[in-house]
Amino acid sequence: MPTNMISKVLEKAVLPLDVAPPVKRGPASRTSVRRNPNMEKLQNGYLFPEISMRREAHEKKYPDAKVISLGIGDTTQPIPSIVTSAMAEYALALSTPEGYQGYGPEQGQKSLRKAIADVVYPSMGIRDTEVFISDGAQCDIARLQMMFGRDVTIAVQDPTFPGYVDNGVIMGQTGPAADEESGGSRYAGIEYMRCAPENAFFPDLSRVRRTDVIFFCSPNNPTGHAASRDQLRQLVDFARRNGSIVVFDSAYASYVSPGGGDDKPRSIYEVPGAREVAIEISSFSKFAGFTGVRLGWAVVPDELLYADGTRVARDFDRVVTTCFNGASSVAQAGGLACLATEEGRAAVASVVAGYKENARVLVDTFQALGKEVYGGDDSPYVWVRLFPGRRSWDVFAEILGFGPGGEGFVRVSAFNSRDRVVEACARLTSFLA
């Protein structure tokens, strides 16, 4: 809510009063419930709240500092009005007898599922019934991990988005954390697939141990690397040979530059044979500025089967109906407006194009400073070796390392206005030059 509206509302707020007498706070007495040992295993807080806390501490200490946050990948630019008008219209209609709708299908509105199948996966044979609408990719990761349960083994890229591992830890898929000298935490039982400049950000699969599930994010968060068609073919072949399931996170697919010599798929389903081995999760967050509105989706193809022949989609449907109750209907109306018309698609594409230009400015700045820099072409993230040999957390409160493989590098996000990115580049230049 815009600040002025909040204060307007709070001003009028008269709080009800006459209920029970105040309950006295006694000294805390413990229950005898044992804390979940998997929660105990988790190291530190989750990465992004940790960044926010460090930022707030910094601002408290230096109240005059005008922090430009390029740490959390949070969108900053207005959502095109064709999209917000659709949400507003939907919301207002909820006050009419004709427009009111209660529970929608837990799997999402048919029209939105169909729009995603048609627009995002043209010619890839994805059916609307294989698309499950969600409140965001992070939430789908949690639901997928609930579905897989504790007995599966998992592999992740290194570095990668922390949600795959942390949700796996909560579900009991891992052993304890072991801090490495290199910094960061690894958990016993997880296969970390190193993705670094030396291997073109793609693991040497001949040295990767077979696991049940492989989480693979492309364009990668944080390195900004988009896997090539050949790399994804290798990944799908590897999964097929091993009978593994790939969870392909394409949350940044809309940032992939089209064409060019190095052909980079925007979906795993562009690769033949993927339907039998891959789930894809994706999001409106970075595609349409929906980080706060919350909307995403998962594709679970009908051909994806467990060893006993059960359709994975059957279990995912059970999880979606039992542990979730559908994404907000208002958010879904906005999602449909992003996809259903040429005008909507062009409007959201223009915001993505703006962030990509920011990324270009950042890449140019770091290159001018003589830094080793990756990403930015096919993603909103620029991956830069800022202070080789130093721990990321030590470098800068606003800068972060993603997993053990990320040390020495920091991810810089292009999510900001052009002015602030330019200002940040000027500050970085005077600081580092």
Next chain:
Amino acid sequence: MPTNMISKVLEKAVLPLDVAPPVKRGPASRTSVRRNPNMEKLQNGYLFPEISMRREAHEKKYPDAKVISLGIGDTTQPIPSIVTSAMAEYALALSTPEGYQGYGPEQGQKSLRKAIADVVYPSMGIRDTEVFISDGAQCDIARLQMMFGRDVTIAVQDPTFPGYVDNGVIMGQTGPAADEESGGSRYAGIEYMRCAPENAFFPDLSRVRRTDVIFFCSPNNPTGHAASRDQLRQLVDFARRNGSIVVFDSAYASYVSPGGGDDKPRSIYEVPGAREVAIEISSFSKFAGFTGVRLGWAVVPDELLYADGTRVARDFDRVVTTCFNGASSVAQAGGLACLATEEGRAAVASVVAGYKENARVLVDTFQALGKEVYGGDDSPYVWVRLFPGRRSWDVFAEILGFGPGGEGFVRVSAFNSRDRVVEACARLTSFLA
């Protein structure tokens, strides 16, 4: 953005389209991933999708039938415009530089957390930081069960909302299902606390086995019974003696009739000593018609501790930040409008009052038919012994039994327009009289 740049963007904006050739559907080949044995344990589909499917099957078979659905507890009446206007205004502001907001705090907007603490829990000592905003109570149940993990033991009322048990099964807290002669499914390891007319819908706690967690829903779904203050005192004392955690589901609290001889708390925190043993989950769904908008909350008091002294709130915060990313900001703007002003509170209260009058019509109808009927006074649900001795599923595709204790009874929901409730009562009367 200058016009020439927009058209440049538009030119490039043709989203996917000319990508890969269609992927051929081959015969499905299984992965070698073992299906989660806990998913295997789940009996049937989740209750509410099952009802929808049976309804659709009925309508397909009898296309002229005008089904009035009183099965799923889904709201039907328009949301007051003071609430939808706030959502619309918030959505439209997302298209402006000043009004745009990306990720909110995962725990919810401070203003909404504070409004809930002040308005819903006046004089109960609940701090805004103890309120976690969610996308609904069902989702919070899943997150709480993720947090507790597989090693806890749980107790549930019988009958009760199926989400507590089904999420526990998914987390591995139970043994296999064992179908009972009485109908329905019980799972080994769960303590079922019978709540029936014979015991004033409150369990004989002297015969209840100690468990780590006790799920308790009041006003109860499906029986419509609101526990008295004395009953809740017994529950809190029982939990304190046993070192258990109560998860108190107050999703229907706004339906409790105020005053009267039988004093019925709307929150567990009206009972002294509850802060050290109880979590409360609740929702805007039935309070403000938000079933599709998705908004709820959980209260986790600071004094609630695991056996090792860890604050439960610490682990819940980790789950909320790791497995979730906050409720839709648009929905939160609507929630704030429900609570922050006298006008908003009065508007949503009038919708609740309308449903309560529907419940009265249903109770009167069943009483006139000589049926044994409960609930309706403090909840939108009427619990009626329609055909003693017959299995609920057999009775009526739109009517449902909630767990083993529910057989013979059906839950009838007051969520509909007055006209349709009156019509339903006329049909029931001519069918049953």
